[in-house]
Amino acid sequence: MNPKLSRRRFIKGVIASGAAATSTTIWYAANGAERPAGAVERLIRINVNGQTRSVDVAPQETLASTLRYKLGLTGTKLGCNRGECGACTVLVDDTPSYACSVLTHSVKSMRIETVEGLESANGDLHPVQQAFVEELSPQCGYCTPGQVMAAVGLLRINPNPTREEVRQGLAGNICRCGSYDSYLNGVMRAAQIG
Amino acid sequence: MAYMHIGKDFVPPDVVGKVTGRIKYSEDYSRDGMVYARLLTSPVPHGRVINIDASEALAMEGVFGILTADDVYPDGEPQSPGLKVLTNEPTLIGEPILAIAAIDEKTAETAMTKISLTIERLPFVLDPLDSLVEGGPDAYNGGNTYIFREGFAQEKWTTDQVASFRSGNEPTAEAQQGWAYGDLEAGFAASDFIHETTFSTAGYPHMSMEPRSAMAYWENGKCYLHGTSQSLSAIAEPMAAIVGVPLEDFVFINEATGGGFGQRARAGSIPSMAIPAKLSQKINRPVMMRVTREEEFTIGGARQGLQGWIKVGFKSDGTMAAMDMYCISDNGGKGGGGDANSAAGGVSALYQTEAMRFRNSSIGTNTAHRGAQRGPGENQIMAIMAPIMDKAAEALGLDRLEIRKLNAAQNGDVSGSRSTPFTSAYMPEALEQGAAQFDWEGKKSRARQTNGSKVRGFGIGQGYHNAGRSGMDGIVRLMPSGRLAVHNGIGNLGTYSYASTSRAAAEVLKMRWEDCDVITGRTDRHLPITSPQDGSNSIFTNTRTCFGAAQDLLVKMKEIAAMDLGGDAADYEIDGSRIYQQADSSVGMTYAEVAQRGIELGGKFSGEDELPEDLNRLTQLSVSRLAGSALMGVYHDPRHNNNPPGFTVTFTEIELDKETGKIEILDLVSIAECGTVVHPQGLANQLRGGAVWGIGLSVLERHLYDPQNGLPASTGYWQSKIPTYLDTPANIGTGWVDLPDPENPVGARGIGEPAMGAVSAALNAAITDALGGHLFDTAPVTTDMIINHIAGVSEDAVPLAQNNFRG
Numbered sequence A: 001m002n003p004k005l006s007r008r009r010f011i012k013g014v015i016a017s018g019a020a021a022t023s024t025t026i027w028y029a030a031n032g033a034e035r036p037a038g039a040v041e042r043l044i045r046i047n048v049n050g051q052t053r054s055v056d057v058a059p060q061e062t063l064a065s066t067l068r069y070k071l072g073l074t075g076t077k078l079g080c081n082r083g084e085c086g087a088c089t090v091l092v093d094d095t096p097s098y099a100c101s102v103l104t105h106s107v108k109s110m111r112i113e114t115v116e117g118l119e120s121a122n123g124d125l126h127p128v129q130q131a132f133v134e135e136l137s138p139q140c141g142y143c144t145p146g147q148v149m150a151a152v153g154l155l156r157i158n159p160n161p162t163r164e165e166v167r168q169g170l171a172g173n174i175c176r177c178g179s180y181d182s183y184l185n186g187v188m189r190a191a192q193i194g
Numbered sequence B: 001m002a003y004m005h006i007g008k009d010f011v012p013p014d015v016v017g018k019v020t021g022r023i024k025y026s027e028d029y030s031r032d033g034m035v036y037a038r039l040l041t042s043p044v045p046h047g048r049v050i051n052i053d054a055s056e057a058l059a060m061e062g063v064f065g066i067l068t069a070d071d072v073y074p075d076g077e078p079q080s081p082g083l084k085v086l087t088n089e090p091t092l093i094g095e096p097i098l099a100i101a102a103i104d105e106k107t108a109e110t111a112m113t114k115i116s117l118t119i120e121r122l123p124f125v126l127d128p129l130d131s132l133v134e135g136g137p138d139a140y141n142g143g144n145t146y147i148f149r150e151g152f153a154q155e156k157w158t159t160d161q162v163a164s165f166r167s168g169n170e171p172t173a174e175a176q177q178g179w180a181y182g183d184l185e186a187g188f189a190a191s192d193f194i195h196e197t198t199f200s201t202a203g204y205p206h207m208s209m210e211p212r213s214a215m216a217y218w219e220n221g222k223c224y225l226h227g228t229s230q231s232l233s234a235i236a237e238p239m240a241a242i243v244g245v246p247l248e249d250f251v252f253i254n255e256a257t258g259g260g261f262g263q264r265a266r267a268g269s270i271p272s273m274a275i276p277a278k279l280s281q282k283i284n285r286p287v288m289m290r291v292t293r294e295e296e297f298t299i300g301g302a303r304q305g306l307q308g309w310i311k312v313g314f315k316s317d318g319t320m321a322a323m324d325m326y327c328i329s330d331n332g333g334k335g336g337g338g339d340a341n342s343a344a345g346g347v348s349a350l351y352q353t354e355a356m357r358f359r360n361s362s363i364g365t366n367t368a369h370r371g372a373q374r375g376p377g378e379n380q381i382m383a384i385m386a387p388i389m390d391k392a393a394e395a396l397g398l399d400r401l402e403i404r405k406l407n408a409a410q411n412g413d414v415s416g417s418r419s420t421p422f423t424s425a426y427m428p429e430a431l432e433q434g435a436a437q438f439d440w441e442g443k444k445s446r447a448r449q450t451n452g453s454k455v456r457g458f459g460i461g462q463g464y465h466n467a468g469r470s471g472m473d474g475i476v477r478l479m480p481s482g483r484l485a486v487h488n489g490i491g492n493l494g495t496y497s498y499a500s501t502s503r504a505a506a507e508v509l510k511m512r513w514e515d516c517d518v519i520t521g522r523t524d525r526h527l528p529i530t531s532p533q534d535g536s537n538s539i540f541t542n543t544r545t546c547f548g549a550a551q552d553l554l555v556k557m558k559e560i561a562a563m564d565l566g567g568d569a570a571d572y573e574i575d576g577s578r579i580y581q582q583a584d585s586s587v588g589m590t591y592a593e594v595a596q597r598g599i600e601l602g603g604k605f606s607g608e609d610e611l612p613e614d615l616n617r618l619t620q621l622s623v624s625r626l627a628g629s630a631l632m633g634v635y636h637d638p639r640h641n642n643n644p645p646g647f648t649v650t651f652t653e654i655e656l657d658k659e660t661g662k663i664e665i666l667d668l669v670s671i672a673e674c675g676t677v678v679h680p681q682g683l684a685n686q687l688r689g690g691a692v693w694g695i696g697l698s699v700l701e702r703h704l705y706d707p708q709n710g711l712p713a714s715t716g717y718w719q720s721k722i723p724t725y726l727d728t729p730a731n732i733g734t735g736w737v738d739l740p741d742p743e744n745p746v747g748a749r750g751i752g753e754p755a756m757g758a759v760s761a762a763l764n765a766a767i768t769d770a771l772g773g774h775l776f777d778t779a780p781v782t783t784d785m786i787i788n789h790i791a792g793v794s795e796d797a798v799p800l801a802q803n804n805f806r807g
């Protein structure tokens, strides 16, 4: 995927392609008990946080389901499971993507990064995480991993954004606690630390 | 007063877990052998289950069992309002009827399709006034309202009475409840400006980000429930009762909660957590019940809508002389809350109305269940009141800031039906500080200036909520390691007050925060009872308990030192790691040593006896399980006397586009008046988050239901119009008055709810200002209403409509 592809266009594309299932369908897919009728390979390899993982994936399984329920990466949250909130945001080839609205089979050849992959080997927080701690950006924290990943994705293509650019860049991530201003402070600080 | 911790920022222990994704919410847990539950919910807005045939579903491979209302309520469902765990008498679409457990969710969903549900459709209603009219449908079996201690009842008005109310007149029917003070008639007679209007405010869902998923298992006769709440300890006992297990055998686990906003405060507002617990008991396996966004909408609660009439009188000097308010409160499908009463109390508190009458009737509709949502009542009415204050100022030739200062609550003032004094009140100071920070004097002349299709509007808003309780308990332990354990049962939903209130204990003992541990997250860590983290109360209530428990510990430390080292307890001083004689600091012992001595001495020192009277049952249980482990401080907080207020003030400048109806917030400053500031970053977050919520109330959020079938149309984030980054300003200015309250040991009061009300008020006032003084008398004021107004189109297809588009 072109990293310059805007996130909105990407999401729109996913929805238009019909990959965004209704939430009920996603619940079905989450456990993937059913064998596919066709010849879809189920045991696939995906690259998550720099490691290749073999995982048994049902044809309609979403990336969020695979990450959370197959790989135990529960840092990726599900707020709506239908492409509305951004709680499930991960990076797919550097592009922030709604993991609830991406089929795992469609990203087998891509690099997936989740919130669990950001800390350095010695345990240091990523600058975005560090800045979010210093600014006390999270409130309840449920949207936080998604906000973190959206911010990391934004800073990769725009390391010195204006506050308005951050506002636009994170606009796909809802925070019901209304911590937007504190997240903006966090991203601006991260850009300085970065 | 110089504090070590109070008023200082710190890194709350859970924040790293939040930015790394390591902290766990209920749905993040799993357990060997865990199976999955799915819910079969009501397809109709009002019905009665005639029969459930699950035989085919239960015969499926991988299906372990079902739970129905008959399992939960073998003696029949309680005939009272409120959400049931499961029901055979649904009064809203999506209400859970049964749960089925299977090896995975797909199997559970497939099994669900094989259940034959026979349900009788009953008449339904979406607007309280459509039910109130004679012959109108009733939302509940047995009526359209619930009278306390009497049961369900029918409340009907004549067609003319309803029509008259809808067309703007004072209701003439007798109300279900009310209160009054002062001489209302004399107040209106003395008034030079009287504003009389009907108004409506919308209901809308809480939409906490985390759906209320829950997981439960049983082990050695104990029930372990991973859930979500606004208080671990306040939930524990009533939740154990709902599950049907003794408190001693119930463990509630809740490290983090993804938003509460009022609907996770009490066990009764989140009874669905009992479903996996009961299913797990029935099938003898761990059960995870993941809740979808749609289910969260249905059982996750909603703000009450209000349909009302008010008449407000002002004297020539701007004093609010009289206020008369009559409300119809939308109780939704499961019985509601007390929004209207709080709204009236809020007006009394904020504007110091000399005479006041309040009347209310609560009427059910077959819509989402209602209950407390951030500033229930106060925040809706402030959005209605602020434009009225401005209209009065204009009519009387007064400045908009001055009329507010004139009516503002100050020390010594009282409010409400019982004329309760405030513990302290500094609203004029808050108004002045806000005006200075916003530069009201410099900016106000720009009001109504145009730039192409855009016009400027300015607004001042004020918010209020009663912000403190008492009567709870505290436990602290000084460990043989010298560390302090502060046991705190407040929920962890983003205010960080579980940690910031614990710092009051560190303050008393002069301990470094690094030497303290907050013990929370699960009830088997032995928590004291706390008030739920609702009603903006945590800061006031739990600094009192943590402070009190630490003082009890300090007394015991001094007693031990005097016993072992000689002299009198009063001769001893502490420095955060040692207790020593004031006259000779070399005579002393370390905190670790004194803790060890406390354990050796036992008895009252280690929590074995001489405990405070009136300790809550949960606290007693916790203390008994901790006894002997440390030197313990245990405290039961006596009741405080007066009303601790949380006050806020907001100033805003907007640009309203007359072509699109869109509003852009150019500047917004919110000031808190909440006593001594405990945690500046946490307070700023509350003010910012409150602002976002205020924007939602003022211009975006409302319920929408399909009138033909009663289907909810706003079950998702986008349809219910939760504010996003782009609906909110890129900068929200914050500030605080920071004057201590005498009824709190560190001078603090709460703020979470009024932080929203002031913003909704300021924004509605700014819209009115931009439109040359037009009052919509409603919240939200949406773009379509603005466009219709500008186009001269009637705003009201159905006046006072609830749960639907207004026009």
Ligand code: FES
Binding pocket: A077, A078, A079, A080, A081, A082, A083, A084, A085, A086, A087, A088, A089, A098, A099, A100, A101
């Ligand atoms: S959970 Fe994926 S967008 Fe909400």
Ligand code: FES
Binding pocket: A138, A139, A140, A141, A142, A143, A144, A174, A175, A176, A177, A178, A179, B209, B258, B259, B494
């Ligand atoms: S911090 Fe609670 S939803 Fe964003």
